[in-house]
Amino acid sequence: MTPPSDDAVVPDPDASYERAAAASPVTDRDRAVVSAQLGRPARGESAVVHRCVFGLPTSVRVAPRLDDGTPFPTVFWQTCPALRSQIGRLEAAHEMVAVNDRLDTDADFQAGHAAATERYVAFRDDLAGGEKLPGDPRAGGNERYVKCLHVHAAHFLATNDGPVGELTMQLARPVPCSGPCVSEEDVETWSARV
Numbered sequence: 001m002t003p004p005s006d007d008a009v010v011p012d013p014d015a016s017y018e019r020a021a022a023a024s025p026v027t028d029r030d031r032a033v034v035s036a037q038l039g040r041p042a043r044g045e046s047a048v049v050h051r052c053v054f055g056l057p058t059s060v061r062v063a064p065r066l067d068d069g070t071p072f073p074t075v076f077w078q079t080c081p082a083l084r085s086q087i088g089r090l091e092a093a094h095e096m097v098a099v100n101d102r103l104d105t106d107a108d109f110q111a112g113h114a115a116a117t118e119r120y121v122a123f124r125d126d127l128a129g130g131e132k133l134p135g136d137p138r139a140g141g142n143e144r145y146v147k148c149l150h151v152h153a154a155h156f157l158a159t160n161d162g163p164v165g166e167l168t169m170q171l172a173r174p175v176p177c178s179g180p181c182v183s184e185e186d187v188e189t190w191s192a193r194v
Contacts, residue, residue, distance in 0.1 A: 002180055009082070011160065015049070034060060037056070064131075120161070
């Protein structure tokens with residue numbers, strides 16, 4: 001039996017856009033794991049860009065377009081149930097209000113967020129082969145407003161970029177976990193479904 005972890009999601013200091021871009025497409029096993037984590041089939045072409053201490057995906061990079069051509073709303077998707085729960089608590093405690101207030105009052109924080117947003121959009125455009133996709137390509141809000149801390153955490157875990165994601169991870173950690181969130185039985189079940 002795998003022992004629990006007091007902090008299962010640890011940022012990787014070597015994470016970068018280059019590593020996120022070079023990540024290999026998910027294996028069938030990883031697709032089944034991500035599907036089990038999400039409780040629904042994983043959508044789009046994806047690659048695992050960050051893993052927890054148990055070796056399971058925590059953040060995936062998703063292709064800018066789904067198989068049917070529909071633009072995917074974000075490049076990085078947070079999949080870990082334990083981290084999702086921690087961030088959900090932050091959002092329920094109105095931490096986004098505090099982040100948005102800080103964006104309004106802290107010029108350095110706002111400038112860092114705006115610069116990270118530009119890098120994120122450029123990364124998405126590169127993944128799309130330079131195509132400018134319809135809709136708002138920014139992660140979880142825009143330069144002056146945040147509407148989803150989960151997306152910012154996934155972006156930070158994947159690239160080590162973005163002050164909102166970095167702050168989210170600081171506030172969400174430690175991420176206690178009783179053990180791997182997906183069993184071999186879950187993998188078999190979801191392998192048959194996806």
